[in-house]
Amino acid sequence: MEQKWWKEAVVYQVYWRSFNDTTGNGIGDLQGVIEKLDYIKSLGVDVIWVNPFFESPDKDNGYDISNYYAVMDKAGDMETFERLLEEIHRRDMKLIMDLVVNHTSDQHPWFKESRSSIDNPKRDWYIWKDPKEDGSAPNNWRSYFTPSTWEYDEKTQQYYFHSFAIEQPDLNWENPEVREEIYNMMRFWLDKGIDGFRMDVINLLAKLEGYPDVEEPETINYLGNNPGIHNYLKEMYKEVLQHYDVFTVGEIPFVTPEDGLLYVGEDRQELNTLFHFEVCDDMVQMDLPRFKEIQKRWYEGMFGRGTNSQFLNNHDHTRLVTRFGNDNEYREESAKLLGTLIHTLPGIPYVFQGEEIGMTGVDFPTIEDYQDIAMLNKYNEEVEKGRDEAEVLEELKLLSRDNSRTPMQWNDRENAGFTTGNPWIKLNPNYSDINVQQALDDKNSIFYYYQDLISFRKKYKVLTYGDYQPILEDHPAIYSYFREYENEKLLVVANMSDEENVFDYSVDTSSAEFLLHNYANENDLSYSKLNPHEVRVYLWT
Template structure:
């Protein structure tokens, strides 16, 4: 492996702080990051190694029939918008039949479409129309648990002798008659639920309405593989895998010595990432690769370190193709040093596998609200989007992110009654509000009463108004996505880590095999930062994108405005 030749940078901040940026020396990572990513880029890569995948919560994206609930035909209706935006694939959260104790993540039939979302014919039409537009469609596959209303579980709990009894995790009571262990559910309370008719407890790491499937049972594994085959035959380009760390438990059933202050509930040594999980994921991967078209597995995971994340790819890269990087997502504030550390470790310690960078999703507050300071939210949104979308690997977006949709405020939810459309109030409702297509009643999402309230921000924050405003966040995202596709360095090039020593500025480069590339500068402060760049052995090209109109392509002394973004093309010497 050769050391990356990006040159040496010396940057001087406005207050006189001298900052030195160097490509990481060879001994800092084995192999050196840029050389490593160049090697990966030199091979023919599947589409998903540099894709932008757009997550859609179908219930809130587009209602096509006026019942206040988004549906599959609504997604089809908006495919032209998604093509225009420039995404490569869409990931649909669960649309299976469900009692909706966890809004779809409690599945009562894995091979059907819930009536409120449409029919299998609607699904087939969606995938067909998406294919015509060059957009792939991914299914959210809930591996760890089903609904307690699934026919499998109804059979399993019917008697101890039922053939499907072992498809779920059952255990005798403790000697005192109580739960078998003191383990706690991720959603609170005991992870065991007593079933009086059969005199045993069943295990659920989430809600009691979500009993865990027993992946140690070969028949259950085969049934879940058949579920995957069903959707692959119906045009799915792959799966986002839900709750993969929890497929197996320590069957010695140890007591937890420190339930309250030990490891987080989702990272207990007895319930998370057990060795058998690795083999189960390899088995599912074999099913997916048996279909043509570079089908893919995108995975939710539970990790506490970059070494944990590396293991999720598999020792031979034969488990989850794209494990989501929650270390990056979970950076709590707009902190340049923290982000730079997370980005660099993803490049240096994942052995060249594509990182998966993202912020917002259906379980996480929207980034516009999370990082915004109340005054510069749009400018900050340009920073977070530029960072995620100029990095190597795969990027995830969440519907509405591209227009700066905020979370619903508490008072917007307070007076909304519960009912058939919204059976329970969920603490994740603020980030699941209807897509804001226009300023009118229903925000273009529905002609009826929406299942969750439309945010009051829809009056000014919506697709229709931003479409006609070239300076809008929507156009910023569209330009970023176009640049990501068309710029050789951003599409396939190496990531070159640059160390600024400045707690306010993130700086890195992307470089193609010819030595040309893009310098990325992100000012995460509310003050000007003037940078003096020395020894950069490259020639400045155009300013590809900038948050400041008319910014010069200056590689020696650029000035970044508060929360400024600069993407500058360069030619190697």
């Protein structure tokens, strides 16, 4: 297996608008990220992924871009970004930024031109279709955020295509002028010195030929992974990526390991790594047998040939301890356990801001408290069907993207130290008990546990390059596996339940170094009984 710097990296994701506000307007900013770089560095991470900060009407929190070459006022300006990049590099870290090129904002000058007339030169930069004979949409496809991928334009009497919100029209990647413009933009940022891209829904670029009606429009998997996508990515690699030493990770839904390898195989010349979503999109809460099966299948499909990612939350997915752990009685223990899995399973670990202190999801009482466009659109759609409002709200709460977008909890003072103004979204009320200052003052905190996890990953190659040998695969509560590389061997034993369980497997740990344990008061670590949400990590060298 080829060794690369990015394979050995740990990535910290900064959702800047909820990270640190330096202006008092209630919205985080890039200067706020600069002010907290020493904190991020102290965790031991190598790469910072910053969510989109481009000029945008902000209908989808920056994922609706109106100018790829400018920084939105809320975030700062280009000078601030350049200073952020310089300060990250000065601390021997790297920066990757979001590449959002499946769609733009409907306020982008390209789209304004495109919709101005049928014969405009940029008409074909987006996807326009005539209505069906009865005037209805060109097909029955559903978008991520709305019941249809099509929006009718009265002026030109055609429909335009959008995989997400109405305000996010999809670019037409079949047009070579579009592709060249995107490549120019990528070079612009790479020449500034950024270290790579997290590529937003990158496998949606190619559309299903002919745009036929589908039998199950609710599945939406027909939106991605279509023929032609690899031609685009190979061209992107040839024209841009091969000329820079960068790290690329593709957000790639709807894929199997076999599909995934086509994107990130080391012989493919496309992307370095990917996010798949068999866990975060398809498992509402922890289903341990399924989780084990997913991890094994992706390991067997990728190991030695391509690189996977490990994450259990991000800006689109509810905080891991709320969704997959126990955020009440065993919040600290289960947060540490889940973090252990992320950092010891095969793949590059991602830490989402606040994960390292055990921040939890929220339970806002009214729909007015939520701002997630996907949730709001789904709520309105279901209520319009005549369903009970309270029932719909409860149904949508757990998976609302706002669960992970509440402001970073720095301390127990007003607004958790995030802002001196009125926060753009409500804080989680538990910030007085869960915050960075509290974590830094507690030597047994989740923060210091994560610090250890990351330092061990740098010290022991087995965590990056080791194989994966699951044991007790049929146990309903215990997740355990060996990893081995050269002279290093690791054993992880995790009880993923609220009950005590027995680790019934014959293994001699007397010669092993006891590497990690998530219970403050260590019991007899050779003993087979495991406390609720207890995890142990042993190492032989």
